[in-house]
Amino acid sequence: MLLQIPAVLKKEEIETVLHELSQGAYEDGRVSAGLLARDIKNNLQIKRDAAAAQKCAPLLLEALRRNGTFYSVALPHRVRGPIFNRYDVGMTYGLHVDNAIMGEGTANAVLGVGNSVRTDVSATLFLSAPDQYDGGELVLQENHGDKRIKLPAGSMVVYSSTSAHRVEPVTRGSRLAAIFWIQSMVRDEPKREILFDLSQILDSVRSKLDSNEQMALTSVYHNLLRVWAET
Ligand code: NI
16 A cells, blocks of 8 residues: 555645744654664654644644544544654664554564554655655665665555664755654455555546435445454
8 A cells, every 4th residue: 555645734734834843853763663664764753742742733633633534544543643753864763663653662562551652654744845865765675676665755555564664864954854654444454455455446527426326336345344343
């Protein structure tokens, strides 16, 4: 699964977020890296409790909430993030797979306490305009070869958390992005993809169907979701 969603943020929201992030206090990104990632992760991120993060996070989560395409592709149950990260010249994140459990630590997740999230879907929301930096592509290892992704500010890529990926070294400027991890209501990726395909078909043919046909097709979608969803 790999989907680009354009214009998740409005122009004024991008400006607000970039302004806030320019004033935020950054720390070494290794603080949130798993044991294996620590050696290959070289970036900066805003402290979760920093004022900039506190101000921007609700704005971004609201943008996700209003985005129907994000809902359809991720079927979010719980969202972890955003984490705001920054790659300056020379910074990079080597090939890795995101941790299966994010949040209060794996130990707590095993005990069933805390606010941990199982990562089914990962999302990167690009915040810097692509002409503000060189390098910094998100590279996803897919079955049919690498996909190199660099999107306009405010656009997002959503991909399976099982995908190995890396961030190319930045060679000019600074790359700001926000990262989310989503525990989906539908854990199995093939099932999620069927539901997404069906929702897209429904959207494209809805205006050509009479009300009975619309109702019938919508029912199929919801009944499938009812069978597969866990909340
Ligand atoms: Ni990652």
